[in-house]
Amino acid sequence: MCPAIEPAGMSENLNHQTKLRHVAVSGNIGAGKTTLSTLLSEHYNWEVHYEDTSTNPYLSDFYNDMQRWSFNLQIYFLNSRYQQILDIRKGDKTVIQDRTIYEDANIFAPNLHEIGLMEKRDFDNYYDLFKTMSAQVNAPDLLIYLKASIPTLVKHIDKRGRDYEGSISLDYLKRLNAKYEEWIETYQEGPLLIIPVDDLDFKNSPEDLGNIIEMVDGELHGLFNVG
Secondary structure (H helix, E strand, O other): OOOOOEEOOOOOOOOOOOEOOEEEEEEOOOOOHHHHHHHHHHHHOOEEEOOOOOOOOOHHHHHHOHHHHHHHHHHHHHHHHHHHHHHHHHOOOOEEEEOOHHHHHHHHHHHHHHOOOOOHHHHHHHHHHHHHHHOOOOOOOEEEEEEOOHHHHHHHHHHHOOHHHOOOOHHHHHHHHHHHHHHHHHOOOOOEEEEEOOOOOOOOOHHHHHHHHHHHHHHHOOOOEOO
């Protein structure tokens, strides 16, 4: 049986729109963001914007030497996601985005700074740039958070077998998971849907995927024209 999926409350100040523009899927490394983004894009006929991992010039170097490349990587992701949001808002299609600009600033960059892999001056510079960029863009019309335990993350990471992820430590994943929980608990930018994924296999189970789609429909119905 599928676990309960937890819809979170919507911001009272949300301006209802006539057309859905931007759905985003968030979650730790290995939570299933890319898979779910693809499946939802196919079901709803949405355009999908993936996280840039295949052409990212810093990702492999980062996992081999995090301290040397942490600032470069975070700046690259920040710019990439900022450009995605600009494209989404000026376009006329509904887009689902794999990971958000907020995760870099609230989870990954602070964690790197706290564990000594990003110098304070670099983190301060990065965060000032994030604040400037985020003030110029809108939050997602719906944020979907995939809540996963460490064993689930490790299983997914091992299964996809990306060479550069082989050096990720359990401690690193645990720290990221803790920061994700802190961020989600205080998220007030807009509608939020929390999906516990430990007991779901939405990639291979039509029932599990259908359960998620029902919850997404429930969030969107009456707020947006999703047709």
